Amino acid sequence: MLRLARYIPIRGSLIGLTLGVTAVGACSAQQSEPTTGTQIGSTSLCADSYLIALAPERIGALSWQAGSELSTADDAMAQHPRLWASREILVGTNMALVTGPGDPSFGREDMLDLTWGEDFETVRMNATVLSEQFGVDISNFESALASLSSLPRPDPQPRVLYLSRSGGSAGPGTFVDAVITAAGGLNVNTTPGWHTPTIEHTLQFDPDLIVTSFFGSHYAGVSDRAVRHSALRHYLADRPRVEIPGKLWPCAGPGLIEATRQLNTAITAL
Incomplete structure (x- = not known):
């Protein structure tokens, strides 16, 4: 307690x-x-x-x-x-x-x-x-x-997918989507809001970069599909990936600035 x-x-x-x-x-x-x-x-x-x-x-x-x-x-x-x-x-x-x-x-x-x-x-x-x-x-x-408006922006925009430890994702209308856009990426998840796609749906996405967050063991739970399901583990292992510390975005707060910078660094490194 x-x-x-x-x-x-x-x-x-x-x-x-x-x-x-x-x-x-x-x-x-x-x-x-x-x-x-x-x-x-x-x-x-x-x-x-x-x-x-x-x-x-x-x-x-x-x-x-x-x-x-x-x-x-x-x-x-x-x-x-x-x-x-x-x-x-x-x-x-x-x-x-x-x-x-x-x-x-x-x-x-x-x-x-x-x-x-x-x-x-x-x-x-x-x-x-x-x-x-x-x-x-x-x-x-x-x-x-x-200063975020001055970040380098690749052309064409790299396709980006967000996944949490539970397999959750984020589409338009979320602060994750706002960060992806500000960092110069294109969110491949076009379903609005916060949601958890089926595993089959997730595997159909073909991003250039996967953004993960809350993947540490201290976030462990019964719905840890992204770390337990073999197909999702292989999916993550086969693609470029950047982990954004969960503490930067427990909500839409000032930490979104640093989250954008870290994602932009990963995008420009592709």
């Missing part, structure tokens, strides 16, 4: 910042002045990724998942107190908070919702809102995001 690693209660008010599906514009109007200088805590892995990338010096606490294989927190960051969306824990916390999609608000009125999405524009929007609300400097992030 996962337990709270370290929690320091601090009596005071709470500003909730939630990664959700609510439109940003209406919520931004509720907060007219940026909350600069205050520490910020997180209760979710996805929210962690934004704080670690955009405001590492402002981190007051990270989620209970910080330090796991899916976390970008280094050893020092993983020593921060841990939080999760529990009324008992959050009621006495006076740091601003980034909470995960679907987490309850516990009746808090001071709340800013970031948009949950599947593309770079969503990441840009969330970063902008975080900057405006908490006075975070995102100039380095903006430069890094803009």
